[in-house]
Amino acid sequence: MADAKISENIEEYLEVLYRNGSNGEQVSTTQLSKDLKIAPGSVTQMLKKLEDLGYIVYTPYKGATLTDDGMKIAQKITRKHRILEKFLLEVLKIKEENVHEQACEMEHTLSDEAERALCTMLQHPDLCPDEHIIPACNFDFGSCQECFSQKDFDQVMNRKFNLLSISELTSTTEGTISFIRGSNDLLDRISAEGIKIGQHLKYEFNENRVGNHYLVNIDDAELNIPVEMAHNIFIKV
Structure with a gap:
C-alpha cells in the first residue's frame, strides 16, 4: 500500500505548498523561496519539474497550486511531521525549540504503520504543538473507531480521495462528510448533533466563522459547529 519512493526534496516543496495553499490557493x-530558503530561480526550476510529474499546476510569474496527486503526498508528509512534533514534545519531552527540526528529519522515513500506531497512542490528535491542524490520515475508514477495530495493518486500505476539515477551509466549499476523527466521546458528541458520514456540507467563507463556532449548512440545515468539532469533521472536496 506504500507509494513509490518520492524524494525528500519533492516532499519538502509539496509540504510548503500545502502549508500555504491547502484549500487550492x-x-x-516568492513565498516558496522564502519558506524553503532557496533562490527564486531554483524554485522556478523545481516547479516546472513538479508540474511535469503531475503534482502541481504552475503559472509563470504567479505561482502554483497542488493537484489531487500533489495534495495526497503533501497531506501525508505534513500529517507525519505534525504527529511527530506532538510525540517528540509531549511523550519524549524533547526541548520545544528542537522539535521542529527533529520532526523534519524523521518525517521522511516514518512508515505508514508507525504513523498509525503513533496516532492511536496519542489518542487521535487534531492539532500539533503550534496549533496547526493535523491532516486526516489516508486510510479508508469513516472514523477512528473503525481504524482501531482493524488490528491487522496489512488489511488497511488507502482512501482514494483527499479530505479537508471544516476549519481548514479558506474559500466557499461544498463536499461530502467522509471522515470523523476523535475519541469515542467526541464521536458521540458529533453524532448527537445529527452529523454523520455521507451528509452534504456547504461552507461560506468569510461569513460562517462566528467566534469559536463555524456556521455550516449540512443537508439543508444550518448548524453551529464548535471549533473542536470543526477540526475533526472532514469533507471530500
Missing part, C-alpha cells in the same frame, strides 16, 4: 514563487 495559489502559492507564489
Whole structure:
C-alpha cells in the first residue's frame, strides 16, 4: 500500500505548498523561496519539474497550486511531521525549540504503520504543538473507531480521495462528510448533533466563522459547529 519512493526534496516543496495553499490557493514563487530558503530561480526550476510529474499546476510569474496527486503526498508528509512534533514534545519531552527540526528529519522515513500506531497512542490528535491542524490520515475508514477495530495493518486500505476539515477551509466549499476523527466521546458528541458520514456540507467563507463556532449548512440545515468539532469533521472536496 506504500507509494513509490518520492524524494525528500519533492516532499519538502509539496509540504510548503500545502502549508500555504491547502484549500487550492495559489502559492507564489516568492513565498516558496522564502519558506524553503532557496533562490527564486531554483524554485522556478523545481516547479516546472513538479508540474511535469503531475503534482502541481504552475503559472509563470504567479505561482502554483497542488493537484489531487500533489495534495495526497503533501497531506501525508505534513500529517507525519505534525504527529511527530506532538510525540517528540509531549511523550519524549524533547526541548520545544528542537522539535521542529527533529520532526523534519524523521518525517521522511516514518512508515505508514508507525504513523498509525503513533496516532492511536496519542489518542487521535487534531492539532500539533503550534496549533496547526493535523491532516486526516489516508486510510479508508469513516472514523477512528473503525481504524482501531482493524488490528491487522496489512488489511488497511488507502482512501482514494483527499479530505479537508471544516476549519481548514479558506474559500466557499461544498463536499461530502467522509471522515470523523476523535475519541469515542467526541464521536458521540458529533453524532448527537445529527452529523454523520455521507451528509452534504456547504461552507461560506468569510461569513460562517462566528467566534469559536463555524456556521455550516449540512443537508439543508444550518448548524453551529464548535471549533473542536470543526477540526475533526472532514469533507471530500
